[in-house]
Amino acid sequence: MIICAGNNETFDFATPMGVGLIETTMNITRLCLFDKPEFLLFVGTAGSYGENAIFDIVESKTAANIELAFLQNKAYTPIDNVVSTNTEGTKEIIVNSSNYITTDAELAKGFLRFGIGIENMEFFAVLRVAQEFGIPAGGVFCVTNYCNQDAHADFVANHDRAKALLGEHVKRRIKELTA
Template identity: 75%
Template sequence: MIICAGNNETFDFATPMGVGLIESAMNITRLCLFDKPEFLLFVGTAGSYGKHEIFDIIESKTASNIELGFLDSCAYTPLDNVVSTNTTNTQDIIVNSSNYISTCKEQTKKFLKFGVEIENMEFYSVLKIAQEFNIPAGGVFCVTNYTNKNAHKDFLDNHTKAKELLTEHVKKRIKELTSV
């Protein structure tokens, strides 16, 4: 099953699950309880911490939930804040999730030290719920912005093209998988 966030980030081939960690977790849990999918593929946009360029397409099976306060040792969590459905030994790009969009370039560059390269608001909850229900899952993202003071403006400016690129990429991958 292919899912997306919703609101203005919808696709004709994906089912909206809600924006942010809480809405997506509630709706994916409901989905899994009543009609458990065999696989979950999340499709959405992302902000880059500096390693990836605008309109790069990134596939991942690993997410984190790290808040900015953690980077300066101003906060900690007793919870496991990284989840992965990656069963191969290959290195995976870590997608950070928070209910906030990062806008401080200097602060967010610190994520790169931990192997965290992009951010998307929903992906951590997607993988966490998939893990709980033992469902293989992954994500496909298109970078719309850098995590800096222009993040929101750049997101708005690039969102339409990013959705077109994601649609093209996902449909191409589906075609590749079904022709095997």
């Protein structure tokens, strides 16, 4: 099953699950309880911490939930904040999820030290619920902006093109897999 966030980030081939960690968790859990999918593929846009360029397509099966305060040594968590459905063990870009968008370019560089390359608000919730229900899952993202003071303006300016590129990529990959 192909899923997406919702609101202004929808695709004709994906089912919206909600924006942010909480809505996504609730709706995917509800879905799994009543009609458990065989797989979950999340598609969405993402902000780059600096190594991925705008309009890059990134595929991943690993997500983190690390808040900016952690990078500043002002917070800790007793829970596991990285989840992966990557069974091959290959190195990939980790997608960070938070209900907040990073707008500080210097703090954004801190994520790179942990191997975290991009951020998307929902992906950690997708993988965590998929893990709980034993569902193979992954994500495909198109970068819309860098995580800096212009993050929101760049997201708005690039969102439509990123969605179109993402849609083309996913449809092409589906054809490859079903051929």
